[in-house]
Amino acid sequence: MQAPQTKEEKQLDISLDELIYKVRELKQSIAGFIYKLENEYQHISWPNMMEHFGVLSSQLNSVKRLLKTSKMPLLRNYVLFPLRLSPDRDLELEKLTEGRVMAFSHEVVPDYLRTKPEPEVEERVQMMSVKASSMAPDTTQKQLTNLNKITANLLDTISVPSASDEREKDSSLKNALPQTSSQQDTNLLIGAITKGHRLLRPEPQSPMVVGPQMGQMQPQMQQQHPHKLQMPGASMGRMPSAIKTNIKAAATSHPYQRP
Known part of the structure; x- marks a missing residue:
């Protein structure tokens, strides 16, 4: 059981x-x-x-x-270990291994249940380890430097684009259409039309103020330059306006006159 x-x-x-x-x-x-x-x-x-x-x-x-x-x-x-070894043919084992293993014998077990490399491979690895440990540090450093240089050159060769890639890039740039619009300018125009962005408003004109000094200077100017104070329409023969005007004094037109 x-x-x-x-x-x-x-x-x-x-x-x-x-x-x-x-x-x-x-x-x-x-x-x-x-x-x-x-x-x-x-x-x-x-x-x-x-x-x-x-x-x-x-x-x-x-x-x-x-x-x-x-x-x-x-x-x-x-740990995997065999429970029974037999040189006889095992049909169930042959079915499980698809005909690769006919019997679980002493010849098959070392190959299929091996947890270490084969003796020949293990011996060669050990020889290489002994050779590496017996080398001088300077020699090891020189070999490492040379290996790094070779690796760097290979990486540069792989990363640098080839001549065909450069030709394809140049042809694609030549075939590209020239730029005929600017998104920034388009946005500025839309903002100016819709919201008036960056548009200058006209400055309000200051009204002319006539003071007492200007009233005193007008008679003097008339005496000194009488010909310069003529209306431009008088000498040019200005056509009379078709619009009739009725000018009244401010005292008579005021609706709230004092008695």
Whole structure:
């Protein structure tokens, strides 16, 4: 009789099932894309290729998001080890692995349940680590400087636009229509017409005041320059006006006369 599963074990089973489902979808997409590359490469267009890459990228991102969720337990805290090894053919294992693994034997287990690199790869990594630690600091700094220069040159080459891009930009500027209007001027005209913005009002003319000094100066001016005080219409033969006027004295026209 098996012991009842704990809450953590149930959560692990649910998370693994969901992860297996996502990985299976990703595997089917990769298999279909490889089949088209091998058998239908003559009819595949560039937009179709980009569409396939977009599907694969979205599926990979969904797997990453699933691994980062709070419901997914930390898989690196668990250890996977075989319960039974047998050189005989296992039909259930063959079905689960789609014919890749026929039997769970001593030859297969080190490859499929490996948590460290292969011995050859591990040996080469160790040799490179020893070589890097034995180098002098000056030599290491020079190599880092050279690597930074090469990287900077590559970035400059990639970021600088090519000659074709410059030609396309120049042609687009030449083909562009010249500007025939100004939004700022249009707004100023609309504001002036509708609300009178920035329009100068005429200054009111000050009335002429005739004082006692002006009254004294008029007889003197008449004596000195009698010909300059003539009305301009008298010498030019001005036509009489058709409008008749009736001028009355202010004393007689006042409606409220005093007795």
